[in-house]
Amino acid sequence: MGIHTLLCRHRVAATFASLAALLSFGPAQADEVQVAVAANFTAPIQAIAADFKKDTGHTLVAAYGATGQFYAQIKNGAPFEVFLSADDTTPQKLENEGASIKGSRFTYAVGTLALWSSKAGYVDVNGEVLKKNAFRHLSVASPKTAPYGLAAAQVLAKLGLTEQVKDKIVEGQNITQAYQFVSTGNAELGFVALSQIYKDGKVSSGSAWIVPGQMHEPIKQDAVILNTGKDNPAAQALVDYLKGPKAAAIIKSYGYQL
Known part of the structure; x- marks a missing residue:
């Protein structure tokens, strides 16, 4: 086998290796995040989800309901990775009980x-x-x-x-x-x-x-990354996105304070 043939084969192999790397790393960076969303925040999060996907590639999969019901579901093993609560006490409670990532809790809106x-x-x-x-x-x-x-x-x-x-x-x-x-x-x-x-x-x-x-008492609405979202980059990406200017503009447009 000639040197020219070996070089060609090496280049082809290198090309396939590069393509394989792109295919493996590209989609892996675009993940889904399962989010429990307080019912009052339905419209804003739907608007945010579209921009979030466009800007990060990640997909937000949301369920909507009452904060107290979500707390019970989370404690019973529901696979939510991020929780957008309608209050600040429930996320604090989950943190105290070791069900969420310490340091991830923050107020994303005031209702x-x-x-x-x-x-x-x-x-x-x-x-x-x-x-x-x-x-x-x-x-x-x-x-x-x-x-x-x-x-x-x-x-x-x-x-x-x-x-x-x-x-x-x-x-x-x-x-x-x-x-x-x-x-x-x-x-x-x-x-x-x-x-x-x-x-x-x-x-x-x-x-x-x-x-x-x-x-009435302030309706501080806190978000938190749950333990199930610890190793999901999309969970952290969502929390970071909610703190950013695009999300803030949407949240304000629905009558919330920040």
Whole structure:
């Protein structure tokens, strides 16, 4: 066999080796991350997910629900790798219990509560409709599992209306269900996350009272990398992305504070 033939074969082998390296390293850098997302953050995370994939190559696979229910699922071995909670106490609890990566927890958004009706003009900008008590049903997320439901209960208590409206409350398992009760007309009004009815600086439909933050405990929403996401680069990439300017702009556009 001549030297020329050996050199050609060597070059071909080297080329195939380079291609194999590209094929093996390229896709390996684009991973999926399984994320448990508080229901109130559904619309923002869907918008963020598109940019996240475009900018990093990683795919965000989300499940939506109530924070308390996610806590139970995580403790029972659900394969979530990142948890975007609707409060700051549940991620802290998971960290204290050794279920998450220490140092990964941070506040990704501060939520705003709103009293909303799908009917234009039904809810006044100061929430006086609550005191008039002329409605038949008031939709509220469960205070036991949903931080926005707890905030709603605190507002009613502060206004001295807990007893007056207790027989009119329609309770949803999470904030999505509370919103659905109002949007379908099963309740004339209800407490929802502002993010569900707000886009680009205004309430997108119906009428609403944006509840002042001092009327309830701050709705600090924390994110954390769970133990299952420890070795997944997409989990850390998502947390880093949520702290970046693109995600921040989207989060603010839905009425959250940072």
